[in-house]
Amino acid sequence: MSEETSADRPDEAPEPALSVAVVDAETPGNIGTIARAMKNFGLADLYLVDPPELHPEGEAYGFAGAAREDVLPGAREVSLDYLVEQFHTVGFTAITNEDGTKHVRYPFVTPAELAADLRTVETSTCLVFGRERVGLTNDELARIDQVASIPASADYPVLNLGQAVTVALYELRGLAVAETQLPERTDRAExxxxxxxxxxxxxxxxxxxxxxxxxxxxxxxxxxxxxxxxxxxxxxxxxxxxxxxxxxxxxxx
Amino acid sequence: MSEETSADRPDEAPEPALSVAVVDAETPGNIGTIARAMKNFGLADLYLVDPPELHPEGEAYGFAGAAREDVLPGAREVSLDYLVEQFHTVGFTAITNEDGTKHVRYPFVTPAELAADLRTVETSTCLVFGRERVGLTNDELARIDQVASIPASADYPVLNLGQAVTVALYELRGLAVAETQLPERTDRAExxxxxxxxxxxxxxxxxxxxxxxxxxxxxxxxxxxxxxxxxxxxxxxxxxxxxxxxxxxxxxx
Known part of the structure; x- marks a missing residue:
């Protein structure tokens, strides 16, 4: 039985497949920033719901760095319905509900908790981010499986869209990056x-x-x-x- | 003796003072992004070495979010000499040296290791980031006390400047953010x-x-x-x- 196999030998559990979706973004530059972060942290599959137009000479391609070669041109325009059907969806929000009396934005996990959680299962997980000013709507979040929130200063917890995706992918890099650029540090003196x-x-x-x-x-x-x-x-x-x-x-x- | 006090009671060690410096940035938008990340993760002191002009109607203010009210207008133009004299400086680079035969970019710490390290001391630490295309030069890094590098995909480890600062400050948030926006999750069922x-x-x-x-x-x-x-x-x-x-x-x- 596969459950017992993976419980007995968690080190051999298959890596989850991770993708990113952006719903109703207004700013092409943010989509470029997101594509770049995806390539920096080992992801390739970008889904766009109601995206702005992305011109090859525009800001999306200008901000994408080397991701202009693959992640950005490979982005697929889909519906939220498609994401909900095809993936274990995780919606990101800066502002959660305060307690379990409401379930639109609660319970939530932090990105570090999400990384630990996704280590334990084999899923096709899509990380879903919302539009610049207001994020994901309550109606959108209600359809999404799990809620995640990045811990930040109580005084100003709202990250820019591109920065939020970058932090999330950095924290989840262990699920996607097989090898980092950093050398082993094995030369401590005897x-x-x-x-x-x-x-x-x-x-x-x-x-x-x-x-x-x-x-x-x-x-x-x-x-x-x-x-x-x-x-x-x-x-x-x-x-x-x-x-x-x-x-x-x-x-x- | 103060060493013994802090060794005996590490929980009471004073928080280090953290600031950010950007050397020779070309793009005002990146400075706005950096200011926003600083406010998101509880920092206030931004130093600029050879900055571009920052117009109140320009991209720096456009990208700064609420940091346009405080972090960005409070940014101080200084020299690298000033930073080296006044601070424990930590220079960020995507590309490190491979081993201890060179010391410009080696040994290095990751941001998570830096956070643990800075927990143990009382310092005024300045996180120093370089220009967009080539980062900090070897001459600049040689003058800086400690080297840090963000682990990313070996295929494409070079983060955009604003995204690199965001990741670093996210990882160091525990040193600067007294209280996050996230509620305690204490309502698990009995x-x-x-x-x-x-x-x-x-x-x-x-x-x-x-x-x-x-x-x-x-x-x-x-x-x-x-x-x-x-x-x-x-x-x-x-x-x-x-x-x-x-x-x-x-x-x-």
């Missing part, structure tokens, strides 16, 4: 090399005639600093060489 | 109420003449569904009433 630097520092204290009774304390200060910094092998080798040279020169004087 | 709904469901199975040998299995299915959904009190009361009414009507037939 402990013996760090100890060698500590020895070299102690030697430098002697060479500069640091008062004998203060040397142990200075050594601890240096140990605490390096202990917080997790130096790379290169950093340790460079400083070790520098201190050795300084000690030699001091002794030559 | 266990006895949920058990009452299970009893009502069992009663409904009898009322609809669900085959006796299948009732226990259907009850488990319903229990698993509710167990995943964490229903609100309102949801449980509504369904319990509905099932009760259905059972009564069925018995009247």
């Amino acid at each position: 402990e013996p090399a760090i100890e060698g630097l500590h020895d070299q520092f102690a030697d430098l204290l002697v060479a500069v005639d640091h008062p004998e009774e203060k040397r142990a304390k200075a050594g601890r200060l240096w140990r605490r600093l390096l202990g917080r910094a997790h130096p790379t092998g290169r950093e340790v080798r460079t400083l070790r060489g520098l201190f050795r040279k300084a000690g030699q020169r001091l002794r030559e004087d | 266990e006895p109420a949920i058990e009452g709904l299970h009893d009502q469901f069992a009663d409904l199975l009898v009322a609809v003449d669900h085959p006796e040998e299948k009732r226990a299995k259907a009850g488990r299915l319903w229990r698993r569904l509710l167990g995943r959904a964490h229903p609100t009190g309102r949801e449980v009361r509504t369904l319990r009433g509905l099932f009760r009414k259905a059972g009564q009507r069925l018995r009247e037939d």
